[in-house]
Amino acid sequence: xxxxxxxxxxxxxxxxxxxxxxxxxxxxxxxxxxxxxxxxxxxxxxxxxxxxxxxxxxxxxxxxxxxxxxxxxxxxxxxxxxxxxxxxxxxxxxxxxxxxxxxxxxxxxxxxxxxxxxxxxxxxxxxxxxxxxxxxxxxxxxxxxxxxxxxxxxxxxxxxxxxxxxxxxxxxxxxxxxxxxxxxxxxxxxxxxxxxxxxxxxxxxxxxxxxxxxxxxxxxxxxxxxxxxxxxxxxxxxx
Amino acid sequence: xxxxxxxxxxxxxxxxxxxxxxxxxxxxxxxxxxxxxxxxxxxxxxxxxxxxxxxxxxxxxxxxxxxxxxxxxxxxxxxxxxxxxxxxxxxxxxxxxxxxxxxxxxxxxxxxxxxxxxxxxxxxxxxxxxxxxxxxxxxxxxxxxxxxxxxxxxxxxxxxxxxxxxxxxxxxxxxxxxxxxxxxxxxxxxxxxxxxxxxxxxxxxxxxxxxxxxxxxxxxxxxxxxxxxxxxxxxxxxxxxxxxxxxxxxxxxxxxxxxxxxxxxxxxxxxxxxxxxxxxxxxxxxxxxxxxxxxxxxxxxxxxxxxxxxxxxxxxxxxxxxxxxxxxxxxxxxxxxxxx
Amino acid sequence: xxxxxxxxxxxxxxxxxxxxxxxxxxxxxxxxxxxxxxxxxxxxxxxxxxxxxxxxxxxxxxxxxxxxxxxxxxxxxxxxxxxxxxxxxxxxxxxxxxxxxxxxxxxxxxxxxxxxxxxxxxxxxxxxxxxxxxxxxxxxxxxxxxxxxxxxxxxxxxxxxxxxxxxxxxxxxxxxxxxxxxxxxxxxxxxxxxxxxxxxxxxxxxxxxxxxxxxxxxxxxxxxxxxxxxxxxxxxxxxxxxxxxxxxxxxxxxxxxxxxxxxxxxxxxxxxxxxxxxxxxxxxxxxxxxxx
Numbered sequence: 001x002x003x004x005x006x007x008x009x010x011x012x013x014x015x016x017x018x019x020x021x022x023x024x025x026x027x028x029x030x031x032x033x034x035x036x037x038x039x040x041x042x043x044x045x046x047x048x049x050x051x052x053x054x055x056x057x058x059x060x061x062x063x064x065x066x067x068x069x070x071x072x073x074x075x076x077x078x079x080x081x082x083x084x085x086x087x088x089x090x091x092x093x094x095x096x097x098x099x100x101x102x103x104x105x106x107x108x109x110x111x112x113x114x115x116x117x118x119x120x121x122x123x124x125x126x127x128x129x130x131x132x133x134x135x136x137x138x139x140x141x142x143x144x145x146x147x148x149x150x151x152x153x154x155x156x157x158x159x160x161x162x163x164x165x166x167x168x169x170x171x172x173x174x175x176x177x178x179x180x181x182x183x184x185x186x187x188x189x190x191x192x193x194x195x196x197x198x199x200x201x202x203x204x205x206x207x208x209x210x211x212x213x214x215x216x217x218x219x220x221x222x223x224x225x226x227x228x229x230x231x232x233x234x235x236x237x238x239x
Numbered sequence: 240x241x242x243x244x245x246x247x248x249x250x251x252x253x254x255x256x257x258x259x260x261x262x263x264x265x266x267x268x269x270x271x272x273x274x275x276x277x278x279x280x281x282x283x284x285x286x287x288x289x290x291x292x293x294x295x296x297x298x299x300x301x302x303x304x305x306x307x308x309x310x311x312x313x314x315x316x317x318x319x320x321x322x323x324x325x326x327x328x329x330x331x332x333x334x335x336x337x338x339x340x341x342x343x344x345x346x347x348x349x350x351x352x353x354x355x356x357x358x359x360x361x362x363x364x365x366x367x368x369x370x371x372x373x374x375x376x377x378x379x380x381x382x383x384x385x386x387x388x389x390x391x392x393x394x395x396x397x398x399x400x401x402x403x404x405x406x407x408x409x410x411x412x413x414x415x416x417x418x419x420x421x422x423x424x425x426x427x428x429x430x431x432x433x434x435x436x437x438x439x440x441x442x443x444x445x446x447x448x449x450x451x452x453x454x455x456x457x458x459x460x461x462x463x464x465x466x467x468x469x470x471x472x473x474x475x476x477x478x479x480x481x482x483x484x485x486x487x488x489x490x491x492x493x494x495x496x497x498x499x500x501x502x503x504x505x506x507x508x509x510x511x512x513x514x515x516x517x518x519x520x521x522x523x524x525x526x527x528x529x530x531x532x533x534x535x536x537x538x539x540x541x542x543x544x545x546x547x548x549x550x551x552x553x554x555x556x557x558x559x560x561x562x563x564x565x566x567x568x569x570x571x572x573x574x575x576x577x578x579x
Numbered sequence: 580x581x582x583x584x585x586x587x588x589x590x591x592x593x594x595x596x597x598x599x600x601x602x603x604x605x606x607x608x609x610x611x612x613x614x615x616x617x618x619x620x621x622x623x624x625x626x627x628x629x630x631x632x633x634x635x636x637x638x639x640x641x642x643x644x645x646x647x648x649x650x651x652x653x654x655x656x657x658x659x660x661x662x663x664x665x666x667x668x669x670x671x672x673x674x675x676x677x678x679x680x681x682x683x684x685x686x687x688x689x690x691x692x693x694x695x696x697x698x699x700x701x702x703x704x705x706x707x708x709x710x711x712x713x714x715x716x717x718x719x720x721x722x723x724x725x726x727x728x729x730x731x732x733x734x735x736x737x738x739x740x741x742x743x744x745x746x747x748x749x750x751x752x753x754x755x756x757x758x759x760x761x762x763x764x765x766x767x768x769x770x771x772x773x774x775x776x777x778x779x780x781x782x783x784x785x786x787x788x789x790x791x792x793x794x795x796x797x798x799x800x801x802x803x804x805x806x807x808x809x810x811x812x813x814x815x816x817x818x819x820x821x822x823x824x825x826x827x828x829x830x831x832x833x834x835x836x837x838x839x840x841x842x843x844x845x846x847x848x849x850x851x852x853x854x855x856x857x858x859x860x861x862x863x864x865x866x867x868x869x870x871x
Contacts, residue, residue, distance in 0.1 A: 154441075360803065533691060
């Protein structure tokens with residue numbers, strides 16, 4: 001019984017000037033799964049996330065959320081459709097407190113300002129409740145990542161796109177992140193994970209899509225990745 | 240009504256301002272009351288500009304046009320159609336809000352340098368229309384005979400009555416702005432100012448928000464402009480040019496952009512400074528009455544931005560809270576690489 | 580009929596030449612620093628003012644022109660050192676805009692204080708009756724404007740292509756990080772770009788002064804018009820900026836008989852429409868630094 005497809009690109013191309021960053025890419029994220037998106041540097045992973053979240057428009061092809069074409073829509077439309085994301089280089093509301101960062105997300109969903117317990121729950125879940133009153137840009141890097149995650153989760157998304165969530169995290173924080181990802185999945189949230197740390201990515205993923213130079217070269221189970229010739233060639237070829 | 244909506248400190252401060260204005264007619268001469276009226280009018284417009292520039296982190300170099308449009312619309316309606324200024328004022332403000340939304344919808348897709356130039360260009364286009372559309376605006380020579388706002392007059396000195404009227408608007412509109420910035424909407428607005436991208440990804444329609452706040456900000460300028468028209472009873476294009484847009488921006492910057500109190504503080508300080516220059520200068524520099532203003536404004540803008548980007552209002556907050564943080568000094572100029 | 584057309588064309592190209600010099604100033608600073616210098620028009624004013632005053636005091640024209648250009652270049656250096664150098668990396672784009680606006684107003688105010696508000700006339704470089712050209716009547720000063728612009732453009736091209744400083748500026752525009760790695764200081768290049776922009780703008784002012792006279796407030800409009808030209812050309816594209824400025828000049832010249840009053844408004848309408856509809860300029864390409 002195939003799970004519902006939440007998020008999908010069909011035949012997506014993206015060009016920058018003359019450079020092709022994505023070439024005819026079909027990727028689908030199904031409900032309840034963790035899909036790892038891996039590939040060497042410059043493979044087009046972040047570009048694909050940008051296309052998925054309507055931060056970038058595809059040059060050709062379509063982006064669909066639950067079968068609804070999103071081309072030409074703004075990122076907020078995607079967010080309201082239940083898809084949100086984080087950024088490799090963090091996009092926080094720096095002058096707001098940690099608590100306000102999460103609150104803005106709750107309020108944007110139409111939750112009243114009174115929903116205090118919701119904010120506290122989100123922060124507690126990521127272990128940053130004690131920083132609630134601090135300005136977001138005054139936190140150490142690892143905790144700022146957690147704030148961004150907390151804000152994304154506050155939206156109660158059906159699909160969560162994470163761009164290098166482990167970058168800059170300590171070993172301990174990585175372990176916590178891994179547990180968090182599994183917990184998020186058990187809550188029924190689908191996760192699209194772009195991650196350089198292959199141990200982390202393959203350890204939690206249900207399925208792995210490999211990109212190389214803008215082309216999807218493989219779609220397989222995590223345990224098959226290290227044995228797959230195409231994947232090995234792609235990684236050895238460029239690194 | 241105010242309790243629970245306004246932070247206690249702001250409510251107390253507003254009450255204090257109201258008390259000061261209430262006693263001012265008994266303590267000050269007509270000249271100083273006139274200066275305070277001007278400061279109040281500019282303060283209203285500067286508060287509006289702070290919402291747009293300080294909170295939403297956008298820029299407008301054409302706000303004088305909204306002030307002028309409010310003034311001309313209310314003045315013309317009252318003079319030509321003989322309507323009550325109490326009717327024409329809200330109509331003029333509504334008109335300006337709609338015009339700002341209509342203009343903002345395309346123009347606010349621009350950002351940074353391009354937005355600055357576009358708003359500057361809009362302001363100049365407005366000046367051109369005021370001067371050239373003679374059948375309606377009466378052209379460069381302007382028109383007089385605008386009726387004053389009818390309201391019960393308490394004092395024999397005209398300025399004293401106007402002072403109470405104008406500052407009643409200042410206090411009401413400042414309270415509204417303070418309630419707004421402390422509400423969930425204010426939080427969303429600051430979020431957009433910090434990162435439009437992140438705001439989009441939590442589901443905020445930033446394009447609509449920016450148009451909305453631009454229109455609100457223009458509405459503030461229009462209230463001030465309409466009050467001005469019925470105060471001076473004469474209008475000509477001259478006061479509504481680029482220099483006035485700049486002056487409003489200087490007020491907002493000096494007071495502290497990301498602060499409602501900054502707008503009011505800045506207006507009072509700049510108006511007072513301008514008067515001081517006008518009075519102090521002629522003796523030692525004959526023939527340059529007030530012309531040094533230009534230099535002073537420019538220097539103030541540079542010095543405040545370099546040394547204390549959060550403005551005077553933050554000095555107060557800093558003394559109280561000891562956490563002076565510069566709201567605009569965040570990104571490096573490389574961000575300008577996007578040209579916008 | 581052809582005479583009339585030729586007349587508009589010549590007037591348009593002459594206006595466009597002045598705008599082109601201003602536009603090149605914008606492009607130079609923007610390419611190197613990422614900052615739009617809202618004080619660009621004041622360089623034109625300084626050039627016109629200094630040259631006029633010197634000539635009226637009896638200084639020979641070539642010397643006066645040279646001194647005016649040098650003076651504006653020095654002003655560019657001072658502006659950079661005083662107002663912009665302390666702001667690099669600390670102040671946002673919006674803050675930078677406000678700082679350069681502050682500079683522009685301060686310069687204008689100082690000019691007003693120093694030289695008053697009356698327009699100062701300057702004699703034409705070579706007095707004499709207008710010349711007939713393809714049926715158009717062309718003043719001798721207009722020819723000076725055209726010739727000076729042409730020479731300046733050629734000189735700039737040679738400067739950017741062949742001199743070490745020109746190449747360093749271009750390197751800095753294309754990739755500041757890489758430029759730093761090979762020992763080019765972005766700060767010094769920023770300073771150089773202000774000096775160069777000051778000189779280019781002032782040159783426009785010098786040749787323009789006999790036509791419009793020198794006034795303390797001539798900079799704002801000229802600066803804006805130059806910016807329109809730069810935007811039409813794509814902001815970081817010097818040949819594009821020159822072409823954009825010429826297009827604007829021709830457009831204004833063609834619009835003058837229809838409505839000279841709304842001529843200025845037209846330029847700004849074009850500006851807004853182009854910025855929204857074609858942010859990369861009329862000639863394609865994407866906005867961004869990397870021109871010169």
